Amino acid sequence: xxxxxxxxxxxxxxxxxxxxxxxxxAVPLSGVRVGLLHLFLQHTSAAxxxxxxxxxxxxxxxxxxxDRAVPDGDPGFRHTLEGPDDMPAHIKxxxxxxxxxxxxxxxxxxxxxxQGIWLCEFRVQGGNRRVVATLQGE
Numbered sequence: 652x653x654x655x656x657x658x659x660x661x662x663x664x665x666x667x668x669x670x671x672x673x674x675x676x677a678v679p680l681s682g683v684r685v686g687l688l689h690l691f692l693q694h695t696s697a698a699x700x701x702x703x704x705x706x707x708x709x710x711x712x713x714x715x716x717x718d719r720a721v722p723d724g725d726p727g728f729r730h731t732l733e734g735p736d737d738m739p740a741h742i743k744x745x746x747x748x749x750x751x752x753x754x755x756x757x758x759x760x761x762x763x764x765x766q767g768i769w770l771c772e773f774r775v776q777g778g779n780r781r782v783v784a785t786l787q788g789e
Contacts, residue, residue, distance in 0.1 A: 652686075654679060654786040657693075660770055662778045665736070667710035671767040675760060678784050686755040686788015693781040696740035696774050698747035704767025717743050717773075740773035747771055755788055 658677045660670060678688060692699045703709035721742045724735035731738065751768065754761040770780060 652683075652786075652788060654784075656784055658782045658784055660780045660782060662776065662780075663770065663772050665714075665772050665775050665777075667714050668770045668772060669704060669707075669710070669767045670770045671704060671760075671762070674768055674782065674784065678786055680755055680760070680786070681758040683755045683758055683786065683788035686786060688753045688755055688760065689750065689785040689787075690753070690768070691750040691783040691785075692770075693783060694749070694777070695744055696737060697777055697780055698744045698749060698771040698773070699751050699782070700747045700769050700771055701751055701753075701762070701766050702769055703765055704762075705765055710769065714771075717746070721746075734775075736773070736775050740777075743771070743773045755786070 728738040
């Protein structure tokens with residue numbers, strides 16, 4: 652079986668946001684014995700990643716590290732028409748990526764104990780974000 656839909660995540664401020672529950676609730680995993688869920692973020696200034704789901708300090712630490720590595724307003728950037736946070740957002744999104752491929756078994760994602768899906772918002776205010784969810788399985 653195949654299923655696909657475009658999910659909309661509400662606008663969030665800059666930061667790393669745990670969205671596992673929100674995405675899982677929108678995908679019909681219950682009928683899948685074995686399969687794969689592919690999540691694709693349709694944006695160039697945000698990312699999806701899989702990481703720590705328990706301690707919010709991990710999300711904050713990664714955000715601070717990325718902000719130091721690729722600071723807003725770097726004078727070397729030429730792409731500045733959309734604001735000082737736009738080019739850094741593109742670089743951060745390229746570093747972390749726009750998609751995840753996750754295994755499904757018996758109606759649930761096979762995530763590790765401490766793994767969760769993060770929406771990484773790199774703009775000061777990025778707006779709603781679209782995620783194409785494609786489920787394949789039996």
